[in-house]
Amino acid sequence: MMTNSLGRPSTLGSMLALTVCTGCGRAPSFEILGSFFPAWFVCLALGLALTAFGHWILSRVHVALAVPMLTYPSLTALLTFALWLTLFR
Numbered sequence: 001m002m003t004n005s006l007g008r009p010s011t012l013g014s015m016l017a018l019t020v021c022t023g024c025g026r027a028p029s030f031e032i033l034g035s036f037f038p039a040w041f042v043c044l045a046l047g048l049a050l051t052a053f054g055h056w057i058l059s060r061v062h063v064a065l066a067v068p069m070l071t072y073p074s075l076t077a078l079l080t081f082a083l084w085l086t087l088f089r
Helices: 011-024 039-061 068-088
Strands: 029-032 035-038
Touching: 029 039, 035 039, 039 068
Parallel strands: none
Antiparallel strands: 029 035
């Protein structure tokens, strides 16, 4: 660890040590049929399923979207991030 002229640990050294240690926590994961999948992957799959359900609802109600090429990926991202924040904060 870096020290300054008084023999105390420097602020930069302490911040560097804390930055390196932040990645030591376990990532949330799910066991599905014996394999571990990261939680973001599960949230992405649920986001895609909810987007498909939303597409089905919009097509049943006959809502025409102006730019579906941007709408559906944006909706998938929104639902994925919302699920991640809701379930795993």
